[in-house]
Amino acid sequence: MKKTINVTQSSIPTYKEYCKEIKELWKTHWLTNMGVKHKQFQKELEKFCKVPHIVLYTNGHLALESIITAMNLKKGGEIITTPFTFVSTTHAIVRTGFKPVFCDINDNDYTIDVTKIEKLITKKTVAIVPVHVYGNICNIEEINKIAKKYKLKVIYDAAHTFGETYKGISPANFGDASIFSFHATKVFNTIEGGAICFSDDKFVQILNDMKNFGFRDSENVAYIGGNAKMSEFQAAMGICNLRHIKQEIQKRKKVFEYYKKKLSDIKGIKLCNEQKNVKHNYGYFPVVFDNYKYRRDEIFEKLKKQNVIARKYFYPLISDFECYKNASTIKKHKTPVAKYISERILTLPIYSNLSIKDVDRICDIILK
Numbered sequence: 001m002k003k004t005i006n007v008t009q010s011s012i013p014t015y016k017e018y019c020k021e022i023k024e025l026w027k028t029h030w031l032t033n034m035g036v037k038h039k040q041f042q043k044e045l046e047k048f049c050k051v052p053h054i055v056l057y058t059n060g061h062l063a064l065e066s067i068i069t070a071m072n073l074k075k076g077g078e079i080i081t082t083p084f085t086f087v088s089t090t091h092a093i094v095r096t097g098f099k100p101v102f103c104d105i106n107d108n109d110y111t112i113d114v115t116k117i118e119k120l121i122t123k124k125t126v127a128i129v130p131v132h133v134y135g136n137i138c139n140i141e142e143i144n145k146i147a148k149k150y151k152l153k154v155i156y157d158a159a160h161t162f163g164e165t166y167k168g169i170s171p172a173n174f175g176d177a178s179i180f181s182f183h184a185t186k187v188f189n190t191i192e193g194g195a196i197c198f199s200d201d202k203f204v205q206i207l208n209d210m211k212n213f214g215f216r217d218s219e220n221v222a223y224i225g226g227n228a229k230m231s232e233f234q235a236a237m238g239i240c241n242l243r244h245i246k247q248e249i250q251k252r253k254k255v256f257e258y259y260k261k262k263l264s265d266i267k268g269i270k271l272c273n274e275q276k277n278v279k280h281n282y283g284y285f286p287v288v289f290d291n292y293k294y295r296r297d298e299i300f301e302k303l304k305k306q307n308v309i310a311r312k313y314f315y316p317l318i319s320d321f322e323c324y325k326n327a328s329t330i331k332k333h334k335t336p337v338a339k340y341i342s343e344r345i346l347t348l349p350i351y352s353n354l355s356i357k358d359v360d361r362i363c364d365i366i367l368k
């Protein structure tokens with residue numbers, strides 16, 4: 001049997017480099033609670049993204065929950081988002097006491113269809129949480145305009161975008177705030193990890209308190225916070241991986257381009273359109289099988305039989321998950337494009353060490 005190719009493989013520094021980075025922790029015995037690695041990593045990230053503030057979190061999900069809470073939006077309000085994303089986006093909205101309203105996506109880059117947002121705005125709407133899916137940047141200019149017109153907050157789920165730029169600017173700088181995920185499966189990882197990025201100074205203290213049980217100082221609890229601190233070991237992994245992010249993206253680009261060469265111009269196979277002005281991080285390789293000789297599910301099974309693990313990402317739609325199907329916690333609208341794409345899309349394995357030979361093997365299974 002041929003070796004297994006997983007949909008992704010976490011990028012890690014050399015063992016030696018990581019050990020060197022964590023060595024001083026054996027001297028200080030300071031393992032978490034905003035130690036030296038945490039401080040260093042935060043500063044390096046702010047510089048890398050050219051964003052005024054970054055608050056580190058233990059994962060992207062809690063980062064999203066915290067920033068939604070910190071916005072001080074009218075409780076029970078409606079938040080416009082899409083059902084074509086990782087389930088975390090919707091969970092974060094519901095778990096913080098808001099009602100997701102699902103807007104459809106566009107079939108170019110699978111981000112929120114900005115022409116359909118205004119119709120969904122009601123008196124109860126308080127915010128928009130768009131998602132830069134697969135690292136495809138939403139139409140931020142149009143979203144800005146709508147948000148301004150209706151006085152809505154915009155929090156971007158930028159979980160997929162680390163290392164990218166749009167018109168030379170990191171997605172950390174868009175909307176009222178953006179969150180990154182540094183999960184092991186992302187282009188850039190801190191094992192588990194996440195961050196909130198923003199420019200308004202007022203959020204610095206709140207978000208730092210919220211991730212540490214609400215402690216302002218040892219005798220003063222200002223918020224009913226949780227525990228979402230990034231540990232020193234996570235931060236150390238981030239410091240190491242940040243040194244190699246440019247090469248990481250460069251290597252992924254080669255894999256991405258080879259896939260494109262093999263799968264372009266084939267009847268029934270639709271690749272994601274490249275976006276203008278975007279420097280991509282090549283985190284995903286989504287393919288839509290639309291009237292191809294095999295259906296998406298058949299391709300998925302054929303690959304699996306040959307030990308190639310692709311992912312039906314994102315299927316099913318969030319609105320079809322058991323916990324939301326009949327729930328009053330969400331406001332459902334028809335999202336035909338999202339449904340269509342979700343039933344046909346497959347993300348193929350992509351990571352920096354994926355060899356050209358392996359891409360050939362994957363494409364042969366799909367094409368033959």
Ligand SMILES: Cc1ncc(COP(=O)(O)O)c(C=O)c1O
Nearest residue numbers: 059060061086088159181182183
């Ligand atoms: C779009 C999206 N939002 C949020 C998250 C949550 O991030 P994390 O896994 O770091 O909690 C993820 C990641 O896995 C994601 O893909």
